[in-house]
Amino acid sequence: xxxxxxxxxxxxxxxxxxxxxxxxxxxxxxxxxxxxxxxxxxxxxxxxxxxxxxxxxxxxxxxxxxxxxxxxxxxxxxxxxxxxxxxxxxxxxxxxxxxxxxxxxxxxxxxxxxxxxxxxxxxxxxxxxxxxxxxxxxxxxxxxxxxxxxxxxxxxxxxxxxxxxxxxxxxxxxxxxxxxxxxxxxxxxxxxxxxxxxxxxxxxxxxxxxxxxxxxxxxxxxxxxxxxxxxxxxxxxxxxxxxxxxxxxxxxxxxxxxxxxxxxxxxxxxxxxxxxxxxxxxxxxxxxxxxxxxxxxxxxxxxxxxxxxxxxxxxxxxxxxxxxxxxxxxxxxxxxxxxxxxxxxxxxxxxxxxxxxxxxxxxxxxxxxxxxx
Amino acid sequence: xxxxxxxxxxxxxxxxxxxxxxxxxxxxxxxxxxxxxxxxxxxxxxxxxxxxxxxxxxxxxxxxxxxxxxxxxxxxxxxxxxxxxxxxxxxxxxxxxxxxxxxxxxxxxxxxxxxxxxxxxxxxxxxxxxxxxxxxxxxxxxxxxxxxxxxxxxxxxxxxxxxxxxxxxxxxxxxxxxxxxxxxxxxxxxxxxxxxxxxxxxxxxxxxxxxxxxxxxxxxxxxxxxxxxxxxxxxxxxxxxxxxxxxxxxxxxxxxxxxxxxxxxxxxxxxxxxxxxxxxxxxxxxxxxxxxxxxxxxxxxxxxxxx
Numbered sequence: 001x002x003x004x005x006x007x008x009x010x011x012x013x014x015x016x017x018x019x020x021x022x023x024x025x026x027x028x029x030x031x032x033x034x035x036x037x038x039x040x041x042x043x044x045x046x047x048x049x050x051x052x053x054x055x056x057x058x059x060x061x062x063x064x065x066x067x068x069x070x071x072x073x074x075x076x077x078x079x080x081x082x083x084x085x086x087x088x089x090x091x092x093x094x095x096x097x098x099x100x101x102x103x104x105x106x107x108x109x110x111x112x113x114x115x116x117x118x119x120x121x122x123x124x125x126x127x128x129x130x131x132x133x134x135x136x137x138x139x140x141x142x143x144x145x146x147x148x149x150x151x152x153x154x155x156x157x158x159x160x161x162x163x164x165x166x167x168x169x170x171x172x173x174x175x176x177x178x179x180x181x182x183x184x185x186x187x188x189x190x191x192x193x194x195x196x197x198x199x200x201x202x203x204x205x206x207x208x209x210x211x212x213x214x215x216x217x218x219x220x221x222x223x224x225x226x227x228x229x230x231x232x233x234x235x236x237x238x239x240x241x242x243x244x245x246x247x248x249x250x251x252x253x254x255x256x257x258x259x260x261x262x263x264x265x266x267x268x269x270x271x272x273x274x275x276x277x278x279x280x281x282x283x284x285x286x287x288x289x290x291x292x293x294x295x296x297x298x299x300x301x302x303x304x305x306x307x308x309x310x311x312x313x314x315x316x317x318x319x320x321x322x323x324x325x326x327x328x329x330x331x332x333x334x335x336x337x338x339x340x341x342x343x344x345x346x347x348x349x350x351x352x353x354x355x356x357x358x359x360x361x362x363x364x365x366x367x368x369x370x371x372x373x
Numbered sequence: 374x375x376x377x378x379x380x381x382x383x384x385x386x387x388x389x390x391x392x393x394x395x396x397x398x399x400x401x402x403x404x405x406x407x408x409x410x411x412x413x414x415x416x417x418x419x420x421x422x423x424x425x426x427x428x429x430x431x432x433x434x435x436x437x438x439x440x441x442x443x444x445x446x447x448x449x450x451x452x453x454x455x456x457x458x459x460x461x462x463x464x465x466x467x468x469x470x471x472x473x474x475x476x477x478x479x480x481x482x483x484x485x486x487x488x489x490x491x492x493x494x495x496x497x498x499x500x501x502x503x504x505x506x507x508x509x510x511x512x513x514x515x516x517x518x519x520x521x522x523x524x525x526x527x528x529x530x531x532x533x534x535x536x537x538x539x540x541x542x543x544x545x546x547x548x549x550x551x552x553x554x555x556x557x558x559x560x561x562x563x564x565x566x567x568x569x570x571x572x573x574x575x576x577x578x579x580x581x582x583x584x585x586x587x588x589x590x591x592x593x594x595x596x597x598x599x600x601x602x603x604x605x606x607x608x609x610x611x612x613x614x615x616x617x618x619x620x621x622x623x624x625x626x627x628x629x630x631x632x633x634x635x636x637x638x639x640x641x642x643x644x645x646x647x648x649x650x651x652x653x654x655x656x657x658x659x660x661x662x663x664x665x666x667x668x669x670x671x672x673x674x675x676x677x678x679x680x
Contacts, residue, residue, distance in 0.1 A: 007480040092462055092463070099458045099523075100456075100481050101456070
């Protein structure tokens with residue numbers, strides 16, 4: 001097997017395609033780093049100051065820089081692996097390896113090992129480039145006490161899991177174009193499924209509790225808000241409407257848009273979420289901000305207070321309102337809709353490792369038995 | 374590919390096939406194939422399209438596994454590279470030069486690149502191709518490169534599936550000469566299949582005739598040449614009239630063309646001409662041939678050698 005690995009490494013080294021694939025991560029890393037810088041730019045502060053703490057912003061920038069690869073690499077990897085490994089199939093050189101007397105298992109794992117190595121080099125290049133961009137721009141970094149690197153293992157494992165799948169699939173299908181198309185479609189589908197599943201991945205019982213508390217809060221707080229709406233003599237003649245716009249409608253948004261389960265795809269998304277790696281980007285992004293969904297309710301109140309300074313408006317005493325909101329937030333927090341970091345890491349790492357085993361074992365079994373030559 | 378120490382100890386055969394069978398789904402491709410391939414021989418596999426020749430070669434080279442029976446390879450130490458092969462097409466990287474392809478083949482076999490690489494290039498007549506990519510080679514050059522690749526590990530057995538298929542006359546000549554040199558100078562055992570039986574007959578020392586997945590006959594080239602059968606072809610103006618005449622002489626004639634009759638055996642020319650004239654048939658040509666590979670094959674599996 002060592003000879004075959006050396007063979008593959010030399011082939012990677014002598015292929016122009018490899019250099020393209022190693023140059024792209026550099027570019028993607030620079031873009032990811034730039035995105036991280038953007039999060040902490042003054043332009044973003046204007047919109048996010050009330051939403052995200054400075055500490056969260058630093059984590060957001062760091063996380064964006066570290067995981068920028070995950071949005072592009074699955075597709076890039078699909079193209080590279082299918083083209084590169086597929087070339088051995090279409091040129092017939094794979095036959096040479098078998099005729100020479102190499103075991104099928106050695107051949108299979110030489111591809112898996114070398115393609116994994118390439119994938120890891122891609123990730124290292126991309127992350128290094130992103131961190132260098134952040135460092136050059138003197139952006140504050142926060143690795144969450146090192147936990148960020150543990151969490152980083154999840155998208156890295158997930159990407160490698162896909163590389164296993166692409167390699168196995170390429171070696172099990174004789175036609176050259178089919179693996180290229182199917183692997184690219186798979187990568188696109190996973191990205192879409194990730195988006196969908198992370199929108200609907202809450203447990204239904206927790207969600208119902210959550211909604212129930214939300215409805216009680218709304219019924220209690222709404223009248224109070226309207227009664228204590230800010231007086232804006234110089235700004236608007238309709239304080240109720242203004243209050244509705246700034247506060248009540250925001251609440252509706254959070255309740256209705258974020259928390260209302262979309263039943264038709266809930267069952268599909270939930271299954272996808274549980275079984276596959278779909279959902280990584282949104283789950284991690286959500287948990288990263290140190291703000292659960294409950295805390296987003298605070299946003300409206302913050303805006304409400306900020307307006308006092310911004311528009312020199314006169315407000316009624318909001319301490320009672322704050323107290324009510326805090327009470328309901330406390331209740332909401334007891335309902336753990338958002339998955340905790342450690343649980344999230346553990347779940348995804350287990351899922352990706354299981355999928356890696358499925359792809360490798362399945363691919364190897366087919367490769368060993370199939371008459372594809 | 375299995376190994377059988379007892380067989381190795383007792384035989385001078387490079388490959389011993391015993392009751393080999395292969396199925397694709399429910400279709401039986403090969404059934405009960407049993408024969409031996411002697412060391413140093415050039416062994417021709419002869420059969421129609423779909424008879425199972427390529428599948429048999431895939432089994433011999435380890436590309437596929439037998440469903441039944443066993444194939445014992447008798448080479449020193451079962452080493453990597455003991456078998457070289459071209460199955461279907463030469464397996465080469467078309468975006469690399471001949472030299473680079475060979476370098477990869479050396480790596481494939483875990484061997485260090487040494488002066489033998491240049492010797493191989495010279496041996497197959499590709500020493501002057503420089504950095505030209507194999508994709509720009511003629512079909513004959515690709516086949517010769519494929520053979521060079523197959524020779525890298527100093528194989529004891531070379532398996533070639535249709536090596537002259539698609540080649541022009543010059544290419545066929547080049548490959549034939551190369552194979553003859555391999556057999557004579559290096560003593561390599563060669564298993565070869567070809568549809569061009571006349572070409573095969575110039576190379577092979579032994580044959581296995583395969584029909585519908587079974588070996589119907591094995592023979593040496595010498596046995597075929599000495600099969601003792603001669604065929605006479607008469608070109609005349611009215612084949613229908615000459616049939617009873619030839620039957621009267623004790624032959625079993627048959628019309629093979631509008632103006633040709635053929636029968637197994639031979640007769641004196643004067644006897645043929647005078648008897649035919651008596652029957653009112655004018656003979657323009659009489660040709661007598663000995664049994665060749667094509668006739669032998671057709672005699673085994675049926676069909677018409679003159680079609």
